[in-house]
Amino acid sequence: MLSKLGVCSRSQAEKAVCEGRVTVDGRVVLDPERSADPERQRICLDGEAVSARERVYIVLNKPRGIVVSAADERGRDTVYALLSDAGLPWLGPVGRLDKASEGLLLLSNDSIWAAQLTDPRYHVDKTYHVQVDTIPDPAVMERMMEGVTDKGEHLSARRVSLLRTGEKNAWLEVVLDEGRNRHIRRLLEAQSIGVLRLIRVAIGELVLGELAKGQWRHLTVAEVASLRRY
Structure with a gap:
């Protein structure tokens, strides 16, 4: 309650x-x-x-190296340190980004809205830009969409495309409609490919845009509604 x-x-x-x-x-x-x-x-x-709090919805550009937790038993920096002086009510993360990942993170005190966005039954698209330690051929991306079985879980991506390449590495755009622990990293590890950077750039129609690293903003009414439609 x-x-x-x-x-x-x-x-x-x-x-x-x-x-x-x-x-x-x-x-x-x-x-x-x-x-x-x-x-x-x-x-x-x-x-x-206690009574119902005003509903608050924010988007944060999570930096790499920060954990998504209210407190960390190992004393590591958490995303809440970035909100400590904002005068916000209690907010919970909507889904997770691991310590090494960065990018778009939603936080809200609307637990029902948050639960619907993270429920795998609703298949909300989450888009990531992923730098890998090789230049993958098309077969790699096909296998990511076909999926792999790892530790009893079937992992797959909804869409994978090549964004750009360098001399020794490349950037992929990966779209998931569900999210398991270390989902993309495990998909790539199954093909002996390492992740150099992993950035979430969109959830549904909401894009990270030009929001600076470590900064946050309130969602607009239209943005909240667009995510609620899922």
Whole structure:
């Protein structure tokens, strides 16, 4: 119930409930799956009444070397350090980018909207520009679209095309309509190809554009709606 109100993440809400910090109409709730109606019931966290937060949607250009986590047990920099002085409410990442990856990252306190965008049933296109350590022939791209099986998972790309080549490496555009852990890296590793850079440049119709590395902006109403259509 707390995550749907935009107060915190689902895991943070479950932890608060299990610790006895949440009450509904004055009674402690210990079941994380219990539902409540914020329009008719008084929900409190640590004795303070909570209500639905204003929905906030932002896009961030994530730099390489930063983890997508509220806190890191190893003390590494997180994306939240880039938002710390912005006066924003709690926001959760919509999907993930690993530490070595960069580019377009969405964050929001609208958990339902976020869940729909990351649900594989909706097949939201995610576009990446990937620098690889070789000049791949067309067969490499065909195999990426046909897919491979790795650790019991079938991995494939919806589309792959060659963007440009250098003397010893090349850039590919890879479009996924689902996202598994290290999806593109594992697809390429299966063909003994290494990734030098991996940048997410678009989700659906939303493109990273000229947003500077480490900077963020609010989504427009039209951008939120365009992603909601999926």
